[in-house]
Amino acid sequence: MINLNVNGKAFQVSAEPDMPLLWVLRDLLHLTGTKFGCGVAQCGACTVHLNGEAVRSCITPVSRAVGKRVVTIEGLSTDHLHPLQQAWLELDVPQCGYCQSGQLMSAAVLLKEKPDPTDADIDAAMSGNICRCGTYPRIKKAIKEAAKLQKENTHA
Amino acid sequence: MKTTTDKSRREFLKSMAILGSGLVIPFHIVKGMGRGAAAAGVAAAAGNGPSFFAPNAFLTIMPDNTIQITLAHVEMGQGVWTTLPMLIAEELDCDWKDISVQHCPPDPAYNHTVMPLIITGGSTTTWSEFDRYRKAGATARVMLTEAGAHKMGVPVSSCRTENGYVISGDKRVSYGEVAIDAALLTPPKDVPLRKAGEWKYIGKGVKRLDTPEKVNGMAKFGMDVQYPGMLTAVVAHSPVMGGRPVSFDASKALRIAGVRKVVKIPSGVAVIAEHFWAAKKGRDVLKVTWTDGKGASFGSVDQAKRYREMASTDGDEAAKKGDVVAAMGRATKVVEGEFLFPYLAHAPMEPMNCTVKVTGGSCEIWTGTQMPAVDQANAAEILGISKENVKVNTMFLGGAFGRRATPESDFVSEAVEIAKASKEFIKLVWTREDDMKAGYYRPFFIHKVKVGLGADGMPTAWHHNIAGQAIMDREKKLFPLSGKIDGSSVEGVNDSPYLDSVPDHFVGLHSPKEVVPVLWYRSVGNTHTAYAMEVMIDAVAHAAGKDPIEYRRVLLKNHSRHLAALNLAAEKAGWGKGLAEGHFQGIAVHEAFGSFVAQVVEVSIRNGKPVVHKVTCAIDCGLAVNPDGVVSQMEGGIVWGLTMALYSEILLDKGQVMHNNFYDYKVLRMFETPVIDVHIVPSTEKMGGAGEPCVPPTAPALANAIFAATGKRIFELPIMKHFEV
Ligand code: FES
Ligand code: FES
Numbered sequence: 001m002i003n004l005n006v007n008g009k010a011f012q013v014s015a016e017p018d019m020p021l022l023w024v025l026r027d028l029l030h031l032t033g034t035k036f037g038c039g040v041a042q043c044g045a046c047t048v049h050l051n052g053e054a055v056r057s058c059i060t061p062v063s064r065a066v067g068k069r070v071v072t073i074e075g076l077s078t079d080h081l082h083p084l085q086q087a088w089l090e091l092d093v094p095q096c097g098y099c100q101s102g103q104l105m106s107a108a109v110l111l112k113e114k115p116d117p118t119d120a121d122i123d124a125a126m127s128g129n130i131c132r133c134g135t136y137p138r139i140k141k142a143i144k145e146a147a148k149l150q151k152e153n154t155h156a
Numbered sequence: 157m158k159t160t161t162d163k164s165r166r167e168f169l170k171s172m173a174i175l176g177s178g179l180v181i182p183f184h185i186v187k188g189m190g191r192g193a194a195a196a197g198v199a200a201a202a203g204n205g206p207s208f209f210a211p212n213a214f215l216t217i218m219p220d221n222t223i224q225i226t227l228a229h230v231e232m233g234q235g236v237w238t239t240l241p242m243l244i245a246e247e248l249d250c251d252w253k254d255i256s257v258q259h260c261p262p263d264p265a266y267n268h269t270v271m272p273l274i275i276t277g278g279s280t281t282t283w284s285e286f287d288r289y290r291k292a293g294a295t296a297r298v299m300l301t302e303a304g305a306h307k308m309g310v311p312v313s314s315c316r317t318e319n320g321y322v323i324s325g326d327k328r329v330s331y332g333e334v335a336i337d338a339a340l341l342t343p344p345k346d347v348p349l350r351k352a353g354e355w356k357y358i359g360k361g362v363k364r365l366d367t368p369e370k371v372n373g374m375a376k377f378g379m380d381v382q383y384p385g386m387l388t389a390v391v392a393h394s395p396v397m398g399g400r401p402v403s404f405d406a407s408k409a410l411r412i413a414g415v416r417k418v419v420k421i422p423s424g425v426a427v428i429a430e431h432f433w434a435a436k437k438g439r440d441v442l443k444v445t446w447t448d449g450k451g452a453s454f455g456s457v458d459q460a461k462r463y464r465e466m467a468s469t470d471g472d473e474a475a476k477k478g479d480v481v482a483a484m485g486r487a488t489k490v491v492e493g494e495f496l497f498p499y500l501a502h503a504p505m506e507p508m509n510c511t512v513k514v515t516g517g518s519c520e521i522w523t524g525t526q527m528p529a530v531d532q533a534n535a536a537e538i539l540g541i542s543k544e545n546v547k548v549n550t551m552f553l554g555g556a557f558g559r560r561a562t563p564e565s566d567f568v569s570e571a572v573e574i575a576k577a578s579k580e581f582i583k584l585v586w587t588r589e590d591d592m593k594a595g596y597y598r599p600f601f602i603h604k605v606k607v608g609l610g611a612d613g614m615p616t617a618w619h620h621n622i623a624g625q626a627i628m629d630r631e632k633k634l635f636p637l638s639g640k641i642d643g644s645s646v647e648g649v650n651d652s653p654y655l656d657s658v659p660d661h662f663v664g665l666h667s668p669k670e671v672v673p674v675l676w677y678r679s680v681g682n683t684h685t686a687y688a689m690e691v692m693i694d695a696v697a698h699a700a701g702k703d704p705i706e707y708r709r710v711l712l713k714n715h716s717r718h719l720a721a722l723n724l725a726a727e728k729a730g731w732g733k734g735l736a737e738g739h740f741q742g743i744a745v746h747e748a749f750g751s752f753v754a755q756v757v758e759v760s761i762r763n764g765k766p767v768v769h770k771v772t773c774a775i776d777c778g779l780a781v782n783p784d785g786v787v788s789q790m791e792g793g794i795v796w797g798l799t800m801a802l803y804s805e806i807l808l809d810k811g812q813v814m815h816n817n818f819y820d821y822k823v824l825r826m827f828e829t830p831v832i833d834v835h836i837v838p839s840t841e842k843m844g845g846a847g848e849p850c851v852p853p854t855a856p857a858l859a860n861a862i863f864a865a866t867g868k869r870i871f872e873l874p875i876m877k878h879f880e881v
Contacts, residue, residue: 033374038588089371
């Protein structure tokens with residue numbers, strides 16, 4: 001049995017230690033918001049937070065998550081109103097939506113580390129996330145919008 | 157509108173499947189939906205009269221004011237989850253917040269208004285549903301008004317509707333309160349629709365209805381289907397195109413914890429396990445012997461050689477005027493181009509998948525599909541049961557771009573075969589590699605083009621031969637080819653507006669057959685024809701010593717919509733004015749799916765490679781129902797077009813696909829995405845599409861910009877192949 005902390009809740013799963021965290025989340029814990037896109041750390045659809053860091057869960061063995069805090073899209077905010085989610089709604093970012101959990105999880109770490117990201121910061125942080133629908137221009141705008149919202153919230 | 161009949165019973169059984177983790181998957185089962193039943197529709201819950209109001213197949217109003225809208229088209233990113241409800245809301249006067257949306261079941265009531273099947277494709281949804289969905293809303297409003305007037309004891313003529321209420325003076329009743337009464341009325345035969353000046357939603361736009369669930373992980377794609385007792389299947393396919401499994405050794409696979417069964421199916425060998433990871437590990441150690449199949453001798457190098465030879469001779473006639481050979485002989489100058497377009501994989505973000513449960517004589521399917529009724533029929537055939545016994549639940553599509561519309565339902569059929577052979581409730585999941593290698597590519601094409609110019613520099617002879625596999629096939633049950641020409645191989649060339657003003661021309665087509673399966677891919681034939689035409693025109697303008705925009709303006713003088721897009725794009729891009737040092741522009745304009753799109757691409761060359769800085773786009777799609785949705789399709793289509801132009805190619809050697817995943821099938825990423833500036837031509841012309849017309853001009857405009865920057869004409873795609881160090 002492996003003990004995990006996901007979105008602040010404790011879980012016990014029976015899995016081989018080399019099983020990727022992605023499949024533990026999706027197939028054993030039924031948290032399907034985290035997506036499978038490539039399986040080889042190329043697309044970012046599977047991005048989750050491990051102790052606040054963005055990781056590709058498709059190549060992260062579940063053993064690495066033991067004793068750490070795992071946060072998935074389902075736990076990004078309690079009210080689904082993280083500044084990024086608000087900005088995504090405001091600008092209607094998603095098309096098919098399949099990549100968007102990963103985009104949001106990558107962007108969340110960026111925004112925490114760089115509250116005022118430049119275009120270059122956004123390019124650097126987000127280029128590991130593929131969007132086949134091509135929503136990049138809106139993602140970029142929405143990250144900047146979220147940065148503003150985040151500032152307003154902290155100043156309020 | 158059909159009138160209500162007693163026999164017509166539409167039964168919605170709304171259920172919620174609640175899984176262990178608290179995950180909720182809502183689904184509905186529609187029972188006994190014959191054409192009439194779906195189209196009319198007084199519902200009977202437990203046979204006690206109506207429990208909701210469903211004046212047609214597209215709209216149901218519940219006593220709790222819920223407005224349930226059923227889509228005859230699927231949401232794959234293009235926004236129909238919002239656009240179709242806008243059309244209903246425009247006439248219904250409901251509260252936007254009360255709307256809930258679902259995909260339709262595979263019932264003929266939801267057939268496309270211009271094609272005899274349920275299909276989402278060809279950028280047709282908005283214009284083809286413009287009247288049907290508005291009428292659905294208007295009919296309901298008339299009936300609700302009548303029921304409301306009756307309930308309030310006022311004349312119908314004193315009533316108006318607003319935001320989900322029937323209002324008369326200071327009295328009002330909600331739609332929900334009179335839904336059951338309305339259900340007992342006979343729907344009016346014809347209802348007047350509102351004039352453009354009265355529109356509240358159309359042309360103005362609203363926020364997408366699917367965004368909330370797409371930002372919190374709750375949107376359910378085919379990949380996310382999970383039920384108790386469901387297992388996951390991963391399939392080993394033949395490494396060689398067209399190969400079939402002969403035998404297999406599963407002894408190692410079956411020793412992997414979680415692996416339950418290994419079964420042979422026509423397309424391969426499936427490992428079935430408790431979860432994806434176990435199934436995938438099982439497949440990795442599976443030993444399969446394959447027949448080599450027809451594909452073993454197939455290679456891209458040889459294919460190019462064969463097609464070049466083919467295109468050197470005249471193919472089947474797709475367009476002809478005058479005597480092109482004689483006219484070419486009289487030309488003062490001849491410009492030639494031989495173009496190569498590789499196979500392309502769609503590679504939508506969500507790999508192919510399908511969940512199937514077979515119980516006794518019936519079957520239930522959950523998947524993301526562009527043609528649910530085709531999948532239903534194919535599944536029924538495999539199982540030897542009637543179509544009515546196959547339920548298809550269409551989930552959100554994690555991108556499709558044509559890939560989820562195969563006439564033989566390839567991945568759905570495979571899942572059904574696995575369920576049949578294993579007798580298990582399974583979800584088939586393809587890995588990215590499976591997806592990349594399984595075929596259904598945009599066909600490989602060669603174009604050979606020769607253009608003769610007159611003394612004034614304008615084209616007088618255009619000789620154009622194309623070689624490439626047809627998507628339509630005479631032997632196919634669905635979309636059979638009639639005649640010799642598959643229109644999708646030549647669209648954009650044989651109907652090119654440029655040829656109008658070329659007195660002598662010939663367009664020929666060779667349609668060889670190959671083992672590699674091919675399919676429509678976002679904007680279909682226009683992916684290559686627009687490139688060949690727009691790069692040629694640019695080359696011809698250059699040979700004539702003319703500005704490429706001026707040259708196009710002359711040729712397109714009788715094509716006002718092309719011109720409007722061209723001029724707007726040129727103006728907004730500041731064509732030829734104030735460009736940064738080392739920056740160059742290229743332009744292209746093309747009509748596809750009834751819309752006219754022009755783009756200006758701005759590039760520079762850095763470290764010997766092209767860098768794309770900006771794409772300015774203008775579209776005339778007629779009325780833009782949801783303008784921001786159109787803009788978003790243009791943005792996405794341009795990113796798609798840049799990926800295709802710069803990077804995309806699928807090569808084969810000895811029948812094996814040489815690409816695996818996004819590391820060797822590159823797609824555009826954030827850091828290389830240019831600024832995209834989209835403008836909509838104000839237009840009252842005929843409505844066209846949005847999802848596909850944005851793609852065709854991008855690649856040629858980019859190639860023309862690279863020519864402006866380097867003097868290098870790129871005839872073979874992808875572009876980056878020519879800039880490798
Ligand atoms: S699925 Fe993990 S990076 Fe693509
Ligand atoms: S929204 Fe479809 S892949 Fe990003």
